[in-house]
Amino acid sequence: MENWGLQLPYPLQMSPPKCPILTTFLLSNCRITSIPEGFFKHMHALKILDLSRNPIMSLPISMANLKNLTALLLWGEELHGLKKLEILKGIFYDLQSFNIYVQSLHYQEEPREYVIHVGKMGCRNAIYSRKYIELCGCDFYINQIMLPPNIEELCIEECYLHCREEDLLFSKFIKVPLPTFASLKFLYIHRCKNIKKLFSANCVPANLQGLWVTECDELEEIIAS
Known part of the structure; x- marks a missing residue:
């Protein structure tokens, strides 16, 4: 890790590295x-691969051979092509990128x-x-935010709502095919x-178990009368 002189490309006459029992490979922040396309060809036992903090534009086809891979750590790669992703931990730097990812979940199974x-x-x-x-430091405009249908916990922090006085916060979320917020259990709203x-x-989430609202000085009603 953090080896800025590391070079993965190898001469064409050389065969790909043969590491048949390698299970963990950490290559973060190596620039x-x-x-190379065949780099992972002989790494069938690989379970954890960390490629985060590298300016990689695309992943090699040989990654399809990693049948035992359970964790792929990336930073700055598109997610909507990973159709069998089971666990996702990451950051979207803007609402537009996040919306594109959530939209892709309409055509594939969500993790x-x-x-996020x-x-x-x-x-x-x-x-x-x-x-x-968690939505932090975002500006909410009309119908700008999409959320996965089965979200269970939502935190909204230091956000600004662009709206008329009668508008509801939860009217700013785009509705999804399944009942919106049907699975939502915990909601945190802080400094908005x-x-x-x-x-x-x-439109109160039917299964909501916990609600925390702190330092929202202009809030008048939880449930509008």
Whole structure:
């Protein structure tokens, strides 16, 4: 890791590295720009591969041979092509990129576990569910945010709501095919400006178990009358 002089490309006359019992391969922050197509050809036992913090534009086809891979760590790679992804932990730096990913979930199965941060990293540490999303430092416009249908925990922190006075915070989320927020159990709203109302009487998440609202000085109603 952090070996800036490391070069993965090898001469064409050389065969790919043969590491048949290798299970963990950590290559983070090595300034690798490309990986030869056959590089992983003889690494069938590989379970954990860390390629994060490298300016890699595409992954080699030989990755399809890694049948035992359970963890792939990336930083700055497109996600909507990973159709069999089971666990996702990562950051989207803007709402547009996040929306594109959520939109792709309409055509493929969503991960069974995810921890996703959108915008900047917030201050929450404790997470109580398998499907958590945090929106921090984002500006909410009309119908701008998409969320996965089975989200269980949502944190909204230091966001600004662009709306009319009568608008509800949860009217800004684009509705998905399944009942919106049907699985939502925990909701945190912290230091958000221009929020006056959260829910209407007919859109309160039915399975909500915990609600924390702190330092939202303009809030008037949790459930709008």
